[in-house]
Amino acid sequence: PVEIVARRSGRTVVAAADETLRSALERVGIKVQVSCEQGVCGTCACTVLEGEPEHRDAYLTDEEREANDQILVCCSRARSARLVLDI
């Protein structure tokens, strides 16, 4: 499980191991704009403020992945125990 902190919304939610960040966020009422829901369009990108994403999309470049500052929440997860997002 990963603790997701939505800093702008002031909410925290624990995502199950097999749950996408998007569905965890929606459980606490945070709507994420999505389109493809498969990690290819980039619509659902969120800024990462703290923590390490586990990228499962096919959209970000290698450089963007390594920069560790954005995540596509429709499909990606967290590698760290806590992820703080600017949402």
Ligand code: FES
């Ligand atoms: Fe398309 Fe997430 S909705 S990448």
